[in-house]
Every structure is written in C-alpha cells, then in structure tokens.
Amino acid sequence: MISNQPLLIAVVDVPQNFSSGDYYYRTYSPGLAMSREENVFVVSISRLHPKLDEVVKHSDILILNDICDSDMLPVIAERKRLGIPTFFEIADDMNGLQPWNPVYNFYKNEENIRLIYKLANYCDGLQFSVPELQKLYGTLNTNKRVFTNQLISVSSIKEKQYDNNLTIGWGGSHGHLDDINTVVKPLIDWVLSRSDVKLHLMCSKPIFDLFNSMPKNRIRYFSTGSIDDYYNFLSTIDVGIAPLNDTPFNRSRSDVKFLEYAVSGVVPVLADIAPYKDTVINGRTGFLYKNVLELTKKLNYLANNREIIKNVSKQARDYVISCRHQVDHNTERLSFYLKDLKTRNKSADLFNKWSCFPGALLEGRFLILSNTEFEKQLFEGLILMQEPEKNSHAVKCFKKGSNIEPDNYLPYLYQSQISKDPVSVLLKAIHIQPHSIKAYILLGDQYARLGKIIEAFNTYNKAATIFSEYDIPFSRSGDLLMRLGKEKEAKYLYKMAAEKRFTLP
Numbered sequence: 001m002i003s004n005q006p007l008l009i010a011v012v013d014v015p016q017n018f019s020s021g022d023y024y025y026r027t028y029s030p031g032l033a034m035s036r037e038e039n040v041f042v043v044s045i046s047r048l049h050p051k052l053d054e055v056v057k058h059s060d061i062l063i064l065n066d067i068c069d070s071d072m073l074p075v076i077a078e079r080k081r082l083g084i085p086t087f088f089e090i091a092d093d094m095n096g097l098q099p100w101n102p103v104y105n106f107y108k109n110e111e112n113i114r115l116i117y118k119l120a121n122y123c124d125g126l127q128f129s130v131p132e133l134q135k136l137y138g139t140l141n142t143n144k145r146v147f148t149n150q151l152i153s154v155s156s157i158k159e160k161q162y163d164n165n166l167t168i169g170w171g172g173s174h175g176h177l178d179d180i181n182t183v184v185k186p187l188i189d190w191v192l193s194r195s196d197v198k199l200h201l202m203c204s205k206p207i208f209d210l211f212n213s214m215p216k217n218r219i220r221y222f223s224t225g226s227i228d229d230y231y232n233f234l235s236t237i238d239v240g241i242a243p244l245n246d247t248p249f250n251r252s253r254s255d256v257k258f259l260e261y262a263v264s265g266v267v268p269v270l271a272d273i274a275p276y277k278d279t280v281i282n283g284r285t286g287f288l289y290k291n292v293l294e295l296t297k298k299l300n301y302l303a304n305n306r307e308i309i310k311n312v313s314k315q316a317r318d319y320v321i322s323c324r325h326q327v328d329h330n331t332e333r334l335s336f337y338l339k340d341l342k343t344r345n346k347s348a349d350l351f352n353k354w355s356c357f358p359g360a361l362l363e364g365r366f367l368i369l370s371n372t373e374f375e376k377q378l379f380e381g382l383i384l385m386q387e388p389e390k391n392s393h394a395v396k397c398f399k400k401g402s403n404i405e406p407d408n409y410l411p412y413l414y415q416s417q418i419s420k421d422p423v424s425v426l427l428k429a430i431h432i433q434p435h436s437i438k439a440y441i442l443l444g445d446q447y448a449r450l451g452k453i454i455e456a457f458n459t460y461n462k463a464a465t466i467f468s469e470y471d472i473p474f475s476r477s478g479d480l481l482m483r484l485g486k487e488k489e490a491k492y493l494y495k496m497a498a499e500k501r502f503t504l505p
Contacts, residue, residue, distance in 0.1 A: 008042075008350075009042045010062050011044050011065060012047055012064050013065045019226035025150075032366045033150075033326040041351045041367075043059065043354060043369065044367065046371060048378050050374050050405045059084075063087045063088075067088075068115055069115075084345065085124035087124060088119055088127070098247075101175065117503065118469075118470065122469070125143040127144065127336070131278070134146050137504070140502060150326035154321050154325070166303050167238050168198070168199050168239050169201065169236070170201055171224075180243055188214055190296040198219065199214065199219045201221060239266065239267045239302055240267070241299075244275065258286060265317055266313065269295065270287070272289060276288060284312065354369065355367055359371060373404055381394040395419065409433035409436060412425050413442070416442055416446075426439055426443040440466070441472055444456045
C-alpha cells in the first residue's frame, strides 16, 4: 500500500483541548494508527500554530478538520497545481447546532456556512464521522467516504462481580444538558426504588445539580477531565446509559459512547436513534430504548438479571475488539488519500526538525504540535473578544502573540476586529501575509464603512485576484456598486458571486 518513499500526512484542527474526546477519536486515534504503517509520518497541528504554513506546504496529504478559513482556499489551489491532495472533514451537523452551543452564532452566519461548503467542495475529497452526515452533506463533493470512530488500543479490564450493588452511570459534555434533563426524574425515582443501585455521573456541575434531590450516599460526582479520566470513571460503573433526544444534531453524533462502554466491560443502554441503532444488536451487545419508561424497564430488567449483564458486557467487548480497531482500518483510509496523490514532496526528513518545535509531542512517527504560548494568547484573545467589555484584554493577548511571533499575521487579523484603528492593523497583517483573502475582505469592509468606496472596491478586487472562485469579494463589490446607484453592474457581480457558491440541493 505504501511505497518505500516516505509519506507525510498533516491534520489541521480548529483550536481545541488536545485531551478532549473529539480530538482523541477524530485526530489522535487515526493519526497514530496510520503512523504505524511503514514509511508513514503523521503531524497533528492547530490552525493557530505558528509553523502551520511550513507544515502545510511540505505535507503530501493534508486533512482539514472542520476548518472555516478563506485563507485555506489559495493553499488548496496551490496543492492542486502540484498534484498533492487536500481533504476536508465534516464531523458535526453545522446546521443543527443548539442555540446555547458556543459556536451556534458562528454557524448561523450564512457566509461561514457557505465558506465551509466551498472548502468541502473544493478539496480533493470529503470525509465524515458518521453515515448521517454523509446523507446531509454528501453532495458537497463527489469523492467522499465515511470513517467512523474506532479504538486505537484495548486495555485489559478486571472481571466484575454483580452479586451486590449495581452501579449505573453516565459521563459526557455539557452539550448533553437537554438530553439528560429528559430522564432525570424517572431515573432518580427508579434508583431510589431499589436499595441495590447507585448512580455515578461524570459531567458539568449544572448537569449534576439536576440530581440534587438524591441522597448523597446513592450518587457520586466525577468532575470532567481528559479521555484517560473518563475511562477511569467507566471502570466504576456496570451499566452505562446514553440519553439522546431525537434531534438533527444528535442523529449526526457518532456511536463512540457505545464503543467506550463496550470496551470497558460496561453494558450499554442507549437511545434508539441514529448513532446507535445501526451498531447495537439489541439484547446481545447492548440495549436500545425508545422512551424514558422503556429505559427504566431495561434498567430494572438488568438489575434483576445480573447474569445477563455479564453476558452482554462480554459480547459487546468482543465486538469492538474484533470489529472496531483503528489499525484494521488503515488500508481503507490510506487508499482513499493516496488515489489522488500524483507526486510527493520528499519532505519527511523535516519531521525530525518539527519534532524539536516547542510543545512537540512525539509518539513513534506520530507528532502532535501542541499549543505553544503563541496559540494560547490568540485563543484567549478570541474568547475575550466575544464580550465587548473585555476587548481591551483581548487586544493585550493579541499584542503578546505578535511579540512572540512578529512574522505571523494572525494576531493582527484578529486584533483588527476590535481595534480602534482597524485599517492600520489590517495593513500590517497584509504586509506580513500578502495572500490573506480574509485580511483583504476585512480591510475592504473597513474602507466601505469609512465611505472610501474606490479603496474598498480595489481591496475586494485584490482578494478576488488571490482566489477568483470565492464569492464574497464579488458580492461585496456588488454592494458597493449598489451604493453608487449602479444597479445593472451590481446585479452582474451578484450573479457572478452566486455562480461561485456551492449550495445544498
């Protein structure tokens, strides 16, 4: 499958916690598995990392995980010219986010959604984490594949005894607040109806507070932590539940909760919706329930039949060990990536150089370029700027970032959005990175606000020159012409912009 010539794969993620479950299953697990193939080198890097340009330039295969950045368009174009492919991953239903989700407003912006569609369409291939996402977004690219979550390693577990108390548990993110709220009262009532059952929860404090009516000796709280902390939590429970309301976003989740329960010897009792219904063999590798009443009935059945728990937990674990091991799926992944590779950069020797970067974590031929102080300052600034009263603190973070990496344009790009003099800040960004479509568009917006129509028009034109197939510079220029009363010319540009968009049928 892999020739004697080294293959260098780079995976670019949005800024995130490198110990999170999302990162573990979508980047770490497949990356580490592929790096175990002979001559395969894999680098994991954040969009904010100061060495991103160098890594992207020299990688044979580039994978963009949910990246929404117009400055990636000319990068993909250059890679196409050189015959080295780029792939895009959609891991969540961006149109189904809950209003309280931290990125809800970002994806409510139509331009951001259109940009993701453009990137997904323009890349050489598109990958998904679950079949449901392919149903929703598969038309964005003719070359597509579903790579479901797998396990990278399987640890031995202690044989459990089910003679006395039974422990029911759930662990998850705060994003499951609504899902858990649906089952709180019936679950509490059921646990309290039996003297031989306890409840363990690993969750946010607001979720745990939903259970504050339970006696302290019947419930135990575990604070959220790393993926290792989560697996340690699973060792304390016998039966794991997975409440999920039947919503578009939930139907596009992965079945990773089932994998985690099963490999830990925990019997899964899961909502009977898309993530689980196609994986679980009801009554053999887990249990599915359609409503809250059925959930408590299944739990009661298990509490009364401890031998069933033992048998089902073994069958579930046997299934994931034999069928859901990440290394066994390397051929599928690498074949998908390699079929469009026409040339190689012959740059795997750079891997050793990158392994010496600050924050580098090396595991064989898998390299994680974890967050340096530069990324931390930028990420903190991006968080702070969401609250106007904290803008001055955000500016300080961006300035610290520019002091750390004076030749990186991102601190100026982000600072411009809250600066008192955005034009001068954006001009600095463009001086450092003259191919930044985003910087030119933001600069054009500022000129337009100042009534400098000619300067704005020229700036949007520069963005269009960098990458002529992106719609925003054309629609912005159309807006300018409308302001000048040139309706016919404006409509022509609007038409050009519409032709450059990719929309779902």
